Amino acid sequence: MTDRYAVFGHPIAHSLSPDIHAAFGRQEGIAVDYRAIDATPDGFLAALEAFAAEGGRGANVTLPHKEAAFALCTTRTARATRAGSVNTLLRKGDRWHGDTTDGAGLVRDLTDRHGQDLRGRRVLLLGAGGSARSVAPSLLDAGIRELVVVNRTPERADELIDAMGEPGRALSRYWDDLHDLGDFELIVNATSAGRDPSASFKLPLSLVNSMTTAVDLNYGDAAIAFLAWARAAECRNTVDGLGMLVEQAAESFQQWHEVRPDTDAVYAGLRGNHRLTGEE
Template identity: 50%
Template sequence: MSLYAVFGHPIDHSLSPRIHEAFGALTGRLVHYERREAHPGGLAQALAAFAAEGGRGANITVPVKGEAFTLAARVTARAARARAVNTLSWDNGAWVGDNTDGIGLVRDLTVNHGWSLPDRRVLLIGAGGAAQGIVGPLLDAGIAILAISNRTPARAQGLVWACADARVRLAAAGGAAGSRYDLVINATAAGLSGGLPAPLDAVFEDAIVYDLMYGPKARAFLSHARAHGAREVADGLGMLVEQAAESFLLWHGVRPPTPSVLERLRTEVDAR
């Protein structure tokens, strides 16, 4: 039986094994999927051991998505665009890297939530690996403007330059006070410590606000946004499920249905 796993640190909280095993049951495939610890600098050794044990597919999460990009023997166009890998597939004795984060986000926004993306003004908070994985698919979805705000302006500027798209720009200092956005996306890790990104109160008014994190880690940011006028808010649980479905498709040749899996996890996560 082929072996699959998610690598990262910390990893004991990951829902990925449950998601992929549920997908296997829905599609009639036997899936053995594990959590595996991978600290920065240790992914190569972890993947080598995994492949030797029969590993044929891996999801990569924080903080080693960039490391996975450098380790892959080759990468898909969307991984190259993101310069980050969240999905590895074993092919002819080597790892092939892909990135399903962005397509998972767009599917959650448009299919699960029914939000329209064409011609929307989007503010992206954060410029790290999570942000890198979603900018391309957001642009492909037809948004009008993508403004990027980051605690370190130089990193935000680097992502703007990497996009090489006239629609992408730096957000004004302080979160673009006075600017109006249709969609605000938090791609920072502030929720891991229960904190908030830099003050951005002015941008939430009448906007849809989305946090790539989910459950308790997203609540502070989303509650803050709602208190400052957000029209709708959502966390990233749907993105997690949808990007997993894209990985499952790469490994097994079939895209599993996601609604029942998302509904089950939503009930559990909201009860925490």
């Protein structure tokens, strides 16, 4: 039976992950069977079981399934346990092992591709869902000075901060407090609020200083609204989630195939492609 790989999400037709893993496979001389599988929240577990029965050896998981994927894993990496979120699954016998590669992908993209030194930076994280949880531990591990999480449902932000276990460096605040939080060197949008490119994304200009980099974990049309705000606010740098997507995919690929592909050529090829919508 051929080993199969996939990305699960809802919706998922827009996903670039099959293209990325196919490119990695060509680069490494590995025949990769990787597809996108649309699964509703109610149907995710059944879809994953059917995939495993057909030879599924590994999978990526995107919205809205990252926390459900975490719950179904028998074993997890330390960073996935801390995040409470899983985006990478590896089949071990008849069970799933879970990891989260988003945060490592984000940090690698910011530091290696965009030349950002995250040490000592004050960071604002917008959102507290699966995407936010998946990047928060890696941001802290990268040496940032302070992480402030703001979410429209305060309880979710509190839960994320509690999971980080660093009360001196990580704290939660209310969305209505944004005007009073001061300025940040890094602002990360992990919400879905900007996914309508025709909508406006409004945040206080007081959040921005002369060094601010604004990052949207989305890419393409889904990142337009937030990055438009960031440019209007005169952020020093604006970054979408395409680089993170490629880097987290490379982390997954390495776990499945025991070789890390080169990401620069794949990133450059995708950056030149106009078909860029969605999160994964």
